[in-house]
Amino acid sequence: MPVGGGDGDSLSFRMDDYPARIVVSPGAQPGMTAIGFEVLDERELERLVADVEKAGIKVTPGTEAEAADRRATGFVKFNDPGGNPVELFYGTVLDHVPVHTPLVSMFVTGDMGFGHAIVSAEDARTTFEFYVNVLGFIERNTMRSPGGTTWFMGCNPRHRPWGSCVHGRSSGTSPS
Structure with a gap:
């Protein structure tokens, strides 16, 4: 719903x-x-910040103005090992106005969250290990192709075969 x-x-x-959940803004490049x-x-945010920093990644706290813009109580930002910008947040200010979508009736994500997103990385194996070992994602499926390996992961109960994933060429050997 717009x-x-x-x-x-x-x-x-x-x-x-x-x-x-989705904001599309003009930019100099896609x-x-x-x-x-x-x-x-x-507390969970602080624990994850410590884990991300222990993995050698610089974490920047969001400002109060940025948190207000995101309608969250607090958040941090960093780039994952593949260079993808990530934000971790807590304390969302909810909007209980019913959702009305123009083409689909009664589509809401409920407590299952957004669904899925794809992040790419030159060294997909390192990025995959970061999401699993540092952020606590769960590996759900793997797909190999001549273009590289795609790992399907989740961070909530939603399970779709094409869910959240990391894709790219793995610099190491294929996982066993």
């Missing part, structure tokens, strides 16, 4: 009680500015 956002040049869309993952609370 919704108003803080930036007049961007398009924002809701699919459940959460604020805009790309993702962030993929966000909700954590339970401030």
